[in-house]
Amino acid sequence: MITPSDPALRGLARLAERYHRWIIRRSGDVRAKPVNRDLRLRVAKVRREAEDVVSLRLTNGSPLPAWRPGAHLDLHLSSGLRRQYSLCGDPADRFSYRIAVRRIGAGSAEVHSLAEGDEVIVRGPRNAFPYAPANRSLFIAGGIGITPILPMVRAATGNWRLIYCGRSRESLPFLDEIARLDPARVRIRTDDVDGVPDVTDLLGGFDGSVYLCGPAPMLDGIRRTHQGPLHFERFAPPPVVDGRPFEVELSRSGDVLPVPADASALSVIQARLPGVSYSCRQGFCGTCRVRVLGGEVEHRGGATFGHTEDSMLICVSRGCGRIRLDL
Numbered sequence: 001m002i003t004p005s006d007p008a009l010r011g012l013a014r015l016a017e018r019y020h021r022w023i024i025r026r027s028g029d030v031r032a033k034p035v036n037r038d039l040r041l042r043v044a045k046v047r048r049e050a051e052d053v054v055s056l057r058l059t060n061g062s063p064l065p066a067w068r069p070g071a072h073l074d075l076h077l078s079s080g081l082r083r084q085y086s087l088c089g090d091p092a093d094r095f096s097y098r099i100a101v102r103r104i105g106a107g108s109a110e111v112h113s114l115a116e117g118d119e120v121i122v123r124g125p126r127n128a129f130p131y132a133p134a135n136r137s138l139f140i141a142g143g144i145g146i147t148p149i150l151p152m153v154r155a156a157t158g159n160w161r162l163i164y165c166g167r168s169r170e171s172l173p174f175l176d177e178i179a180r181l182d183p184a185r186v187r188i189r190t191d192d193v194d195g196v197p198d199v200t201d202l203l204g205g206f207d208g209s210v211y212l213c214g215p216a217p218m219l220d221g222i223r224r225t226h227q228g229p230l231h232f233e234r235f236a237p238p239p240v241v242d243g244r245p246f247e248v249e250l251s252r253s254g255d256v257l258p259v260p261a262d263a264s265a266l267s268v269i270q271a272r273l274p275g276v277s278y279s280c281r282q283g284f285c286g287t288c289r290v291r292v293l294g295g296e297v298e299h300r301g302g303a304t305f306g307h308t309e310d311s312m313l314i315c316v317s318r319g320c321g322r323i324r325l326d327l
């Protein structure tokens, strides 16, 4: 969510926010608000779902906060890292949550090291990707992007189809569960057999609601091409759009770091301070909030946590000229 200084863009951002709230209301998800309390859960089951992907079933023996398709949890890992993982189980199961994690870097490797009986702290569920049933829906999932899509497909009504893409069948989690869906509505395509997916082929002229979660090139292609309503979630940070270069001064060392127009302050600071906190890198979780000691900030993101005068979300917000941060 953008909160730019230009009044016209501010109007657009307000419209986008209203549309987002409308979608949440239409999805009937009155409980889609974030649950800002920590839950201590136990890993009840670990299952290998595909190459480099495990699923974890989390429980504490009591009824857990309700969720709707598209919701995710924040995992607070014992190393201090925080990462988001989409709920991919059954929303009707009030006693356990299921997540599935592809091993990529330090956070996901730590999740892969969890064993049955281990404890994890989670926060949520929060829903930034709500599903509103429509007459005609096309679900497109790329690899681990199936996690938010799977519960949507199970809840889908009307005329829906699923296209599930990946490198190879071995890399695709939950093929056993997908095999139980109506085969006439499901298409599985893998790069090793069908080649790299072509956006026009994926959409096939469809102009109804598309729900999409997959790698950045697929997402960017479909955003450019699709003519109808598009709902998507990113697992990785979006590119910086309309950025201007600025400088960040780290107050504790006095270091001044230039932030190029196409980079985030977080990515630049990370290179100097690898331990700096972050999680979603999209401006909605609040983990990267830092106190601003001087300079002018152009706030972006922060739909859930709001802005304060003297702090900024360094994953998305930018500075004008030089800003001094409490780091």
Ligand SMILES: Cc1cc2nc3c(=O)[nH]c(=O)nc-3n(C[C@H](O)[C@H](O)[C@H](O)COP(=O)(O)OP(=O)(O)OC[C@H]3O[C@@H](n4cnc5c(N)ncnc54)[C@H](O)[C@@H]3O)c2cc1C
Binding pocket: 072, 083, 084, 085, 086, 087, 099, 100, 101, 102, 103, 104, 105, 106, 107, 108, 109, 128, 144, 147, 148, 233, 234, 235, 236, 237, 280, 282
């Ligand atoms: C709302 C939301 C829901 C998410 N749900 C899931 C989920 O259900 N399952 C899951 O495995 N991950 C999910 N993620 C991604 C997850 O939170 C972490 O970003 C991911 O596990 C990488 O963290 P890391 O510490 O292992 O690697 P890092 O060192 O933090 O990241 C390494 C690099 O991997 C990139 N990256 C992140 N995710 C992917 C990906 N899937 N494919 C390729 N590159 C990626 C990052 O941009 C970064 O450049 C979700 C992210 C968000 C924001």
Ligand code: FES
Binding pocket: 277, 278, 279, 280, 281, 282, 283, 284, 285, 286, 287, 288, 289, 301, 313, 314, 315, 316
């Ligand atoms: S990392 Fe989530 S708001 Fe910045």
